[in-house]
Amino acid sequence: MPLSLHFSVDSKIERVATVEAKLVTFLVEQDLPYSLSEYLLKLVKSMPGPDLLSQATLGRTKATNIARQALAPHFHEKLLESLKTNLFSVVIDETTDSSVAKQLAVCVSFCDEAMNVQVDLLALVECSDGSASGLFNQLVKVMDDVKKAGVPLQNWVGFCSDTTNAMMGINHSVKTLVEGKYPWVTVVKCSCHLCALVASHACKKLSKSLEDLCRTVCNHFRYSTKYQDAYRKEFQVFTQVEQHRFLALAPTRWLSFQNCARRILEQWDALTLYWDSLVLDDPSNANDHVRMTLNNPYSRVMMFFVEYVLGELNEFNTIYQSEKPLFHLMKTQVEKLLWTFAMNSMKPSYVRTVNPFDINPHDEVNYLPDENVYIGYKGYDLLVGLETREVTSGYFVVESLRIRRSARDFYVEAVQ
Structure with missing residues (x-):
């Protein structure tokens, strides 16, 4: 019982x-x-x-039938009735279920009579062909069914999806096919996905050791209560840092890199002591590599830069995760982000006189000197401290220039 x-x-x-x-x-x-x-x-x-x-009486089979044969048709009919009298946008995305069957989710977004934004699932159809033509054909079938239900297709005013080549390519994609068959529909790329792709490509210009450090630290502690207890009771207590757990770096969520970097920076001193101790007991190449990274102050400077620059992208990305319609802010926010990144690495006299969308990030004539490239105030403060201690060291000059050039490469890739 x-x-x-x-x-x-x-x-x-x-x-x-x-x-x-x-x-x-x-x-x-x-x-x-x-x-x-x-x-x-x-x-x-x-x-x-x-x-x-x-x-x-209600069992598993009856509940399933009620959901599929009663509730689903009822709410689908209500949705179609709403689309008959409201302008709507279509958002599509691919997914794969546990049986490895590819499916296409078709959602609609519209404002109801009370001017509240509603987002509902219009259809979920199997789509074994993931090409632009295959996806578009499934979308056409869904919209034909909508038309047969009495919904005027002229009410369909917007289309959005992620920014893959199959979806948004300039030559042959769902975007070009939609524009050809439904010319009155405005096509918009997903701003959140676009922002993640910017971060993904720009981060390739930075040292891979930073990502490796985040992954290695998280994996080291994730499945070992012994390691977690030792770290918490000895090293976190000794360095008086918050007893937080480490965050996993998601390969498909590039903007999660900032949260991982922030947590690593918070625990940096404790981690350095921990790996110094760990290498004595387990002197493997992997542990020695982590120890060398943690003991390298210039790696810490670069991690501060990652925290700063991905913070700018995350702030931009968060705007478009609002439940309120903020489309009217898109142009202003994109211009602000472009202007910020350009000002960090290019001459202000050039950036202020050019439309943000016309900035040429490869125009070396208008580059700031390497030593003036902005890397965030935390990284800058640490670099100033290192300069004070190593004022006569040629190693500082080399590493400082390397960091600022990596930062410039990030800005150039992001703006491009």
């Missing part, structure tokens, strides 16, 4: 506590998040009396 039924009931206070305990026990038994508790209680309160509930 489920644990949620193992409660006795006496007084009114106890009956109320029993209801709450049963709901919480249900969440625990079904491995559901506690955040559902508020909505679950509202659902229970909206239920009819016990007489009707005692007559209800």
Whole structure:
């Protein structure tokens, strides 16, 4: 018998506590998040009396059939009715389910009568052909079904997707095919995906050792409670840093690099001591490489630069994750980002006189001197401290120029 039924009931206070305990026990038994508790209680309160509930029967098969054959058609019909009277945009994306079947999700976005933005799933169709033609053919079938349901296709005013070649290529893509068949539709690239691609390409201009450091540190602690306890009890306590866990660097989420870099920088001194100790017990090449990276102050400067520059991209990216329509801010925000990156590596007299979209990042005549390339105030402060200690060292000059040139290469790639 489920644990949620193992409660006795006496007084009114106890009956109320029993209801709450049963709901919480249900969440625990079904491995559901506690955040559902508020909505679950509202659902229970909206239920009819016990007489009707005692007559209800619901198993897995019946629930599946109700969802597929009753609820899905009902809400799909309501969605089509909304599209008949409202302008809407279409957003598509590919996905692969657990059975490795490729599917195309077609979503619509529109403003309802109350001027609230609604985003709903219009269709989820299997699409074994991931080419531009295959994706477009499936989209046409969906829109033909929408037209047959009485929705005027002239209400379709916008199209958006990620920025892959199949979706947004300039020669043959879903974008070009949509513009050819539905010329009144405005095509817009996904700003969030575009921003992630900018970060992805620009980060290739930086040293791979920074990414390797984030991955190695996270993987080292992820599956070992022994390592975690030793690090927390000895090194984090000794250096008096927050006892935070390390974040994994997601290969498809380039902007997560900033959060990983920030956490590594927060724990840098503790990590340095930890790996100095670890190398004594396990002098492997991998551990020695991490130790050398952590003991190299110029690696720390570069990590500060990563934190700063990806912070600029993350701030830009966050704007377009708002639930409010912010399309009117896009041009201004793109110009601001281009202007910031250009000012960090090029002469202000040039940047201020050129349209941000016309800036030529390869115009070396208008480059700032290497020593003036901006790398963020934290990296700059650390570099100034290193210059004070190594004022006569030729190694400082070489490393300082390397860092600033890497930063310039990042800016050039990002602006391009």
